Amino acid sequence: MLDSKTDLKSMLSRPELVCTDAFVGGKWVQAKSGKTFDVTNPARGDVIAQVADLSREEIADAIEVAEQVRHAWAARTGKDRANVLRKWYDLMMANQEDLAIIMTAEQGKPMVESRGEIAYGASFVEWFAEEAKRSYGETIPGHMPDKRITVIKQPIGVAAGITPWNFPNAMIARKVAPALAAGCSFVIRPASLTPLSALAMGKLAEEAGIPAGLFSVVTSTSSSAVGKEFCENPHVKKLTFTGSTEVGRILLKQAADQVMKCSMELGGNAPFIVFDDADLDEAVIGAIACKFRNNGQTCVCANRIYVQAGVYDEFAAKLKVAVEALNMGDGLVDGTTLGPLIEPSAVEKVKEHLADAVSKGGDILTGGNPSNLGALFFEPTIVTGATKDMLVSTDETFGPFAPLFKFEDEDDVIALANDTIFGLASYFYAKDLSRVYKVAEALEYGIVGVNTGIISTEVAPFGGVKQSGLGREGSHHGMDDYMEMKYICMSV
Numbered sequence: 001m002l003d004s005k006t007d008l009k010s011m012l013s014r015p016e017l018v019c020t021d022a023f024v025g026g027k028w029v030q031a032k033s034g035k036t037f038d039v040t041n042p043a044r045g046d047v048i049a050q051v052a053d054l055s056r057e058e059i060a061d062a063i064e065v066a067e068q069v070r071h072a073w074a075a076r077t078g079k080d081r082a083n084v085l086r087k088w089y090d091l092m093m094a095n096q097e098d099l100a101i102i103m104t105a106e107q108g109k110p111m112v113e114s115r116g117e118i119a120y121g122a123s124f125v126e127w128f129a130e131e132a133k134r135s136y137g138e139t140i141p142g143h144m145p146d147k148r149i150t151v152i153k154q155p156i157g158v159a160a161g162i163t164p165w166n167f168p169n170a171m172i173a174r175k176v177a178p179a180l181a182a183g184c185s186f187v188i189r190p191a192s193l194t195p196l197s198a199l200a201m202g203k204l205a206e207e208a209g210i211p212a213g214l215f216s217v218v219t220s221t222s223s224s225a226v227g228k229e230f231c232e233n234p235h236v237k238k239l240t241f242t243g244s245t246e247v248g249r250i251l252l253k254q255a256a257d258q259v260m261k262c263s264m265e266l267g268g269n270a271p272f273i274v275f276d277d278a279d280l281d282e283a284v285i286g287a288i289a290c291k292f293r294n295n296g297q298t299c300v301c302a303n304r305i306y307v308q309a310g311v312y313d314e315f316a317a318k319l320k321v322a323v324e325a326l327n328m329g330d331g332l333v334d335g336t337t338l339g340p341l342i343e344p345s346a347v348e349k350v351k352e353h354l355a356d357a358v359s360k361g362g363d364i365l366t367g368g369n370p371s372n373l374g375a376l377f378f379e380p381t382i383v384t385g386a387t388k389d390m391l392v393s394t395d396e397t398f399g400p401f402a403p404l405f406k407f408e409d410e411d412d413v414i415a416l417a418n419d420t421i422f423g424l425a426s427y428f429y430a431k432d433l434s435r436v437y438k439v440a441e442a443l444e445y446g447i448v449g450v451n452t453g454i455i456s457t458e459v460a461p462f463g464g465v466k467q468s469g470l471g472r473e474g475s476h477h478g479m480d481d482y483m484e485m486k487y488i489c490m491s492v
């Protein structure tokens with residue numbers, strides 16, 4: 001049986017997948033300064049690895065090599081690139097269990113979710129391996145009798161990415177796979193809380209035959225220096241970021257000087273609406289999945305749960321039973337369905353939102369306390385009587401706190417749901433067909449889940465509107481952000 005007391009390497013079939021050197025320009029390197037930083041297991045708080053802490057100059061080295069090697073990669077056929085990516089996908093799936101253990105050890109999510117995330121991340125590599133063969137251009141009828149117009153798509157060049165700790169594999173795969181499929185090179189800087197999953201991906205990329213330097217994993221605690229290097233280095237032509245809206249704004253400002261193409265997957269504040277004609281049992285299953293997946297730490301998590309007055313009490317009672325059935329604990333232990341939060345500030349934010357809700361009249365239906373399992377565990381909590389003036393109505397909790405708002409009228413709830421600067425994911429449960437269409441169209445979000453709490457898949461375009469971001473990841477649109485269109489006008 002696994003648990004966090006065991007040494008990480010000894011839990012793996014392939015201990016060499018725990019890499020602590022950075023992967024720069026095809027070489028595994030320590031920081032020139034000799035500096036490292038600690039990676040801790042959030043379930044127990046113990047240090048599980050010490051990883052190279054690169055300086056800005058060393059990040060620049062990775063970009064330099066990425067610039068050199070990209071041309072030969074872009075010159076290969078789409079099919080050739082597809083074959084290499086396919087090998088990477090196969091290796092990720094062949095090592096799914098080890099990659100999942102590494103992820104749970106550094107991030108905390110239950111093994112069942114980590115296995116799912118490895119398969120989800122790998123699915124982007126598989127999908128874009130297939131898409132590599134299909135970066136079609138266009139032929140446009142000429143505007144004059146002697147003119148012929150052709151549009152071709154070409155890789156943008158060196159792409160750089162910064163990713164968060166909540167999905168340490170999939171957020172990287174979703175960016176790197178389309179970039180490599182398009183013919184770009186890529187430098188990724190993973191979150192300093194979860195670098196091991198990224199480095200393991202680098203190891204498997206090397207084994208898959210991805211050319212040296214085409215994909216670098218630069219680990220560093222100097223996130224703002226890395227962000228500046230990515231924005232200021234003239235070789236970088238594309239910046240892609242997943243994380244908070246605050247940091248997204250900083251990066252967009254920095255990227256403006258080079259007029260750099262940017263993709264941003266930023267914060268959300270997802271409404272989850274239960275109408276009176278909903279199947280309440282299904283709605284509870286959906287709410288559990290999308291509120292408590294990754295312990296509430298996903299940008300598409302339900303943040304505000306709106307329930308129509310006629311079914312409010314019944315829904316609350318059913319949700320309470322389901323929440324109390326969650327099994328909180330060490331993610332490495334079988335049967336755990338809810339892990340720890342990522343760091344102390346995450347626990348503080350849950351406490352802050354809860355205290356604010358209670359001070360404004362909310363009632364705790366279940367949970368409400370830190371858990372004695374460890375410093376980063378907090379009981380999954382439901383608060384009834386949530387109101388618009390509470391912090392949670394405007395701010396993403398990113399934790400296991402489910403506030404239930406009561407509403408009467410369809411138009412009112414649409415207005416409430418849309419009353420936010422964010423626009424990533426939204427969800428609602430209803431059966432009436434005309435209501436389903438009307439509400440789906442009225443919600444100002446990039447993603448709408450209807451009668452489902454799970455909307456993530458490699459085949460669909462993932463992304464937000466308003467201040468939740470720019471661009472879409474996944475789907476057949478996902479490569480567009482890594483390509484430029486060139487129009488060739490020929491006189492015959």
Ligand SMILES: NC(=O)C1=CN([C@@H]2O[C@H](COP(=O)(O)OP(=O)(O)OC[C@H]3O[C@@H](n4cnc5c(N)ncnc54)[C@H](OP(=O)(O)O)[C@@H]3O)[C@@H](O)[C@H]2O)C=CC1
Nearest residue numbers: 163164191192223224227243244247265266267299396398
């Ligand atoms: N959209 C999403 O998926 C996510 C949303 N969030 C939201 O953001 C909140 C805060 O979470 P947090 O992890 O602090 O999110 P951040 O946006 O701060 O971190 C995301 C990534 O950006 C890096 N970063 C931080 N500051 C800079 C900078 N100035 N320049 C370049 N990179 C930077 C971080 O580095 P470092 O490793 O040093 O932290 C991390 O790799 C959450 O509570 C949640 O609301 C958070 C994560 C993901």
Ligand SMILES: O=C(O)CCCC(=O)O
Nearest residue numbers: 166167242298299300456
């Ligand atoms: O929280 C995020 O950063 C993205 C959600 C993961 C997914 O479902 O794709």
